[in-house]
Amino acid sequence: METAPLLKMSQISKTFPGVLALDKVDFELRRGEVHVLLGENGAGKSTLMKILSGAYQKSSGEIELDGVPVSIKNPRHAQDLGISTIYQELNLIPHLSIAENIFLGREPSKFASVIDQRALVRAARELLKGLGLTVDPSARVKRLGIAEQQMVEVAKALSLETRILIMDEPTSALSQQEIKQLFATIRRLKEGGVSIIYISHRLEELFELGDRVTVLRDGRSVATCEVAETSKPELIRLMVNRELTEQFPKRQATIGEEILRLEGLTTSGLRDISFSLHKGEVLGIAGLMGAGRTELAQAIFGVEKIEAGQIYVKGKARRITSPRRAINCGIGFLTEDRKSQGLVLRLSVGENLCLPSVDKFTSWGMVDRNKEKLACRRYIQELRIRTPSLKQKVSFLSGGNQQKVVLGKWLCSEAEIFIFDEPTRGVDVGAKTEIYELMDRLTAEGVAIIMISSELPEVLGMSDRVLVMRSGEIAGEFSANEATQERVLQCALMA
Amino acid sequence: MKKLLIMMLLILIALIGCQRGGDRAGGPPKIAFVMKTANNPFFIEMQKGAEQAAQRLGVNLIVQAADREVDVEKQMQIVENLIQAKVAALCVTPSGSREIVPAIDKANRAGIPVVIVDTRVDEKALSESHGKIAAFIGSDNYEGGKVAGEFLAKRLGGKGKVAVLEGIPGHETGDSRLRGFREAIKATPEIQIVASQTANWERDQGFNVFQNILQSHPDVQAVFACSDLMALGAVEAIAAAKKTGQIVVVGFDALAEARKAVEQGTMEATVAQSPATMGELAVENAYRLLKGEQIKPEITVPIKLITKENVTSQ
Amino acid sequence: MRPNGIALRQNFLLHHARQLGTLSGLLVLGLVLWVLTPHFLTLSNLLNVAEQATIIAIVAVGMTFVILTAGIDLSVGSVLAFAGVVMASALHAGAPLPFALLAGLVTGTVCGLVNGLLITLGRLPPFIATLGMMSVARGTALMYTGGRPISGFSENFRWLATGEVLRVPIPVIVMIGIYAIAFFVLTRTKLGRYTYAIGGNEEATHLSGVNVRFYKTVVYGLAGLFSGLAAILLTARLNSAQPIAGMMYELDAIAATVIGGTSLLGGEGNVLGTLIGALIMAVLRNGLNLLGVSSFLQQVVIGSVIIVAVLIDMALKRRGKYS
Structure with a gap:
């Protein structure tokens, strides 16, 4: 017609x-x-x-x-x-x-x-x-x-x-x-x-x-x-403009020793959460909206107040009461909403990259800009962030590149535990694959990842283990072999 | 668009540039008059008097004032700027009797004579800095306060409760009026000052403060305000409390509006200082000084109590 | 992607276009005054203007820090008065000069820190917290002095206002020093970086592990410190500390900051712009005095300049001339 x-x-x-x-x-x-x-x-x-x-x-x-x-x-x-x-x-x-x-x-x-x-x-x-x-x-x-x-x-x-x-x-x-x-x-x-x-x-x-x-x-x-x-x-x-033979990279990491353990963690929105996370592991967290997944990430990162329970990092009990302490424990948090929580849009790419780790480049309160520049250059190259310069305001970058800047922030702060909250939301297919590959590379280097996602294929494709949350509790745990769309979904929905 | 703007700017500059020539020629003497403020009836009348004298004598008069009466810093800036503008003589009503001294020093150094009007300069501060003023022109505020006090005492029959609305504390003018008033009241021990609070020279504050006084002292029989603006505020507060005619109000400055109030009976009396005469005398004396004549170091403008009897004769 | 060299140079211009704009505004103003009056462009008058700008300029440094964090400080004028009378009474009580100066600076800083704590720990909006402090500091200053100014100081102290080095008045030297330090702090230190970050996106900054409360408190403390410093200079200048000094200075400081291109939304701007903004205000007042313009018209002109400056800024922004 x-x-x-x-x-x-x-x-x-x-x-x-x-x-x-x-x-x-x-x-x-x-x-x-x-x-x-x-x-x-x-x-x-x-x-x-x-x-x-x-x-x-x-x-x-x-x-x-x-x-x-x-x-x-x-x-x-x-x-x-x-x-x-x-x-x-x-x-x-x-x-x-x-x-x-x-x-x-x-x-x-x-x-x-x-x-x-x-x-x-x-x-x-x-x-x-x-x-x-x-x-x-x-x-x-x-x-x-x-x-x-x-x-x-x-x-x-x-x-x-x-x-x-x-x-x-x-x-x-x-x-x-x-x-x-x-x-x-x-x-x-x-x-x-x-x-x-x-x-x-x-x-x-x-x-x-x-x-x-x-x-x-x-x-x-x-x-x-x-x-x-x-x-x-x-x-x-x-x-x-290229064939995508496989969306998810073949995982190469070997799972190592335990790096993070939660015991009976309870906050206003979470009840009795216990699990452990190992080096080189991707732990997927599935669940419906409002099941408490973001709250869990916030609790680990020191944003939510912990009412009971304990967090162990590398076997040592740590009291995480603020993001600063979480960062000092080697935790990085890629928030769901990068514009309102992840980036300072009016600052430059370089300034954003170094925000959590300015201390590393600071002596006597003064920022060593050359040292900082070198580090930023490295992450821009490593993550292939497309920007004309370090001084470019981050608001001028495309969504995918902004997400990479957020990722770079935590690489720069030398985090060993990454929490990804909906890492591929609003990101196109090409950039998605790139992010998956980055996650794979990180785990190969011994980093542990907690990945919160609403997209089941992504959770199943990337995770070594899957936790399913339901109304503030852990409703089930599946190994990569056990996890199927049906099982996970059923677990998340069960009343 | 841009070019047009630049063109217009250039034309403007050229036009004004032609005008500027006049500034350099000898011409009439340039006398600056710096008042505390330009938005208070007292100073408006003073400005009128000064302008009349300037016209009569053929003086190029510049009148400047800070936005707010108490802004001593701004007044100092204005004096500094006028020194830069190379005026021949300065007449100043000081916003602060001590704070004006550094400005007088600067004028002295630039060889510009200073005539002080209305508010006295602090003698001690002036002598400490070896500052010099050419003359003081004003009325005796202490005497004015005393006259007002005596009138009130007589009006109340030597007995009663009185409230006072003060000006900004630390102000020579207000302080002198207050001292004079207290001195007069002291002579009649049965008159009691039950409340004495500042209303910062302002009319709306005069209203609020007196309203509060009426709450705490409903039996107050009279009020003396250190300025007419505050007195007029009190008059309105009395009207709002439906007590018009029951409380004696005495003000200071004899503003046109206050005279009208005296005529109507809402105010009992006000002390006349005739700011216009002050302005006139200031410019006149500055002019004579510039012509090389001797002037008196202290020129007093007489004080007069305005009551219902003499208000129309003014 | 374009070659990096070009992008960088372009970036530099884009970065400073706003300050260049303000500076050219100041120059045009100067040009006009030069044409209008022979008294404007003389060395003694220019030094005179610079000296007149110092008080507001120094208060505005603190204001710029605060506004960069997307806050506001309405208490600077009152804090200035309070710090001034505390220092003056210390001098009158016979305290050694350095001690008295320190007393003024500490008083200002403490008031500022209290503002900061009310905002960060008390979670009050900056407008409310500093509005309260504006009244409290003013009232305390009035009570402390019984409303009377404290005046008459030693020549040593007054030298801070009357002294000159190579004809340049001491306050002007102090002002330049303060701006150099503030520029350095904002561009090269952690505190500066965090100041911009907090104003740009407080939550993201918090989630990046920055102790936002601490740095915000420090910034308000700085505003108080600069008020204290301005109080010292003002007291020396007038040879008197008045409890009613500094009224409405907060508005002049905000105006200087905004004319200088700092966004009231926070995260954008710098102190060089503020210095130019303060100079524009001083030059304008000076010029209007030199020309003998009536004080009523002066208010209209100054208000219009503030509005026009911000209008031009916004128009340029919309056209994408700079970011």
């Missing part, structure tokens, strides 16, 4: 100081299709979408809507043209109600700008019903789960008479059940004639949902094809 394109972006380029982010990209969107935008982190997907949604101005190129050239001046203008975006980080105001959020800035008013609360709620209820959602429109948004909040964003977009809906990694924070619900909504929207641009790293979703796919690589559009006519390996090849 060939129809004239609803949207045509041709030869779009965008430059930032020192960076060519987009290089003559072509992109086309048909009426009522789900068009998946695929590419590694830093390939230019977000930049392209920000141009379409008016957040950025293009440096050159043409945008046509319904065959008419338009220049999108700002986000408001994009909205008026019927283009809405749902970002990864949702833009809702937690203290307002669902209805108020949906109509923020466009509240129906009776007279003298007194808001007509009833009309507001009524209109919101109708919109939500259309999406198959049965929540009370006057409920506060902060009470909703992430999936429901996303629905509110969708409803908001619909209320704007959206023709083009951009969704940036909508499933990254959703459970399996919620994803199904979201997909049902997307199909309904599609039937209603809305065109959807869908950005995702998850190839499975693409095949389940997409009509066509456009692959971006290094700021260029590599290919556009019908989903039905392509395959996973081909897409991966297009994205990274």
Whole structure:
């Protein structure tokens, strides 16, 4: 079925100081299709979408809507043209109600700008019903789960008479059940004639949902094809321009002596956690959201207060009451959210790399910058961090490279125990493999890793042992041989 | 766009540059008048008097003041800057009677005569630094306080409870008025000062402080405020307490608004200092000094008590 | 990827573009005043302006540290007054000069540390903690002195304000020294690094093992220390320590910091900008006095300059001229 394109972006380029982010990209969107935008982190997907949604101005190129050239001046203008975006980080105001959020800035008013609360709620209820959602429109948004909040964003977009809906990694924070619900909504929207641009790293979703796919690589559009006519390996090849024969590296480490032991660890959210970790081992921690996995990492790292129990590092009982003490014990923590917890975005790559270990380069309170520079150079090389210089602000790096900077921080602090909390969230296939390889190399050097992850294939593919957590306790332990998706999932779900 | 801006800037500079020529020519003598502040009626009247004299005598008068009355540092900066601007003579109402001394020293060193207006310079501090002033022009605040005290004592029949609103402590003006008032009250032992608190020369603080005094001493019969602004604040506090006419209010400075209050009866009396005369005399004497004439080292501007009887005759 | 040399040089310019912008603002201001009045560009007037800038400039150093951590210190002016009267009464009590100076500096530092502890241990927002300290320090100074200024000091002490070395007033030399030290501390020491890191992302810094509470407390202590130092210079300058000294200095210090390009959100800026900011304010006041502009108009002009400076800064940022 060939129809004239609803949207045509041709030869779009965008430059930032020192960076060519987009290089003559072509992109086309048909009426009522789900068009998946695929590419590694830093390939230019977000930049392209920000141009379409008016957040950025293009440096050159043409945008046509319904065959008419338009220049999108700002986000408001994009909205008026019927283009809405749902970002990864949702833009809702937690203290307002669902209805108020949906109509923020466009509240129906009776007279003298007194808001007509009833009309507001009524209109919101109708919109939500259309999406198959049965929540009370006057409920506060902060009470909703992430999936429901996303629905509110969708409803908001619909209320704007959206023709083009951009969704940036909508499933990254959703459970399996919620994803199904979201997909049902997307199909309904599609039937209603809305065109959807869908950005995702998850190839499975693409095949389940997409009509066509456009692959971006290094700021260029590599290919556009019908989903039905392509395959996973081909897409991966297009994205990274190399065949990925095996996602997970063959583990080479030999498991050595015990390095960390927890005995009866109890905090406000954890009960009686005991396990041990050995040199060269990857210990996977699986479990549903809210099972206490991040709390466990925080307890080991001295963020959560320990109420009972004991932590032993290399056989010695240690009281870890602050991150500083954890670091002194040789522990490094790669947090789930690198932007708010892992990095100081306004500081440079070098300054971030050395943040936990400035002491090493300091004498009499003064930082020896040459020594520091040498160390940073080493880690940039070792981790292949792509940055023009040490002085580059870390906020200018792509997501994958930022993650590597976080990793470098802990390498620099000479950690021997790494806690990875969702190490590959929001990271593309190529960078994922790179991170797995790094984990393998680290363990080969005798480092021990605790890996918290929601992606079962990753847990099963990388771990030597798997612990499953459920409501603040350890619900089961599996060796690499015993662990299967079914067993782990069953253990995590069991009431 | 950028070029246009630069062009405009250049034109502006050229235009102003032409104007600058006048500055260098001999012209009339440049006299600077530095007041405590420019946003208080007392000093506004002083400024008017000074400007009138300047116009009459053909003097190029520059009036400057700090934003806040008590900002001694800013006042010192202004004096320093005016010394740089090479004024011929300086008239100053000191924000602080001791803190002004370093500034006087600087003017002395630059050979610029200083006429002090309204607030006296601390004699000790001045002699310690071997500073010199050309003249002091002002009224006797101590005498004014005394006149107000005597009036109040007579008005209350030599008996009663009195409250006092003080100025900022450590201020020569306020301190002198206060001492004069206390001296007068001492003569009538049956008059009791039940409360004496600062309202920092300000009207809104006069309101708040007197409201608080009314809470703790509901039987207070009279209030003396060291300035009219504080007195007017007290008048409003009395009105808010629905006690208008029951409490005798005496102020100081004879501001236009205070005179009106005396006329209407919400205030009983105010001490007239005539700031306009001070400003006028200051500029006049500075001018005579520059012409090489001798001037008196101390010029007193007479004090007068304004009451309902004489308010209209002013 | 581009060759490293070019990227680095570009980086240097990008890094300092903001300060260059402020500096050119100061130069333009100077140029305009030079045209408008013959009294501006003389050695004695320039030294005069520099001396007038010292008090605010020194207070603003502490303010810059605090604002870099994304905090604010409203108490600097009151702390200045308190430290001043403590030092002055020590002098009047016959204490040896170094001891009295130390008393002033310690008083300031202690007030600052209390601010820091209220913020870190007491978990008060900086605005509230320092607002409280502003009132407490002022009130204590007034009680301590009974509201009266303490004045009249030895020539030795007054030399701190009246002395000159090669015609340069001592306060100006002190100011330059302080800025050199502060620049060094911010760029080369651990304390400086952590100051930026805390302002950029406090949580990430904490999770990197930095004792955030300790360093924040130290930073507020520094603000108090600089207030104490400014108190010494101000007292020497006026030959009097007033309990009501330094009112609204906090706002001037914040203005100097912001004009100098330090972001109120923290993590961005440096002290060189602040020095230029303080000089701009002093030059502006000086120029307006020289020109005999009315004191009402002066307030309007100074306020407008602050707004315009920040507007230009933000416009440049949006255009991506520098980061």
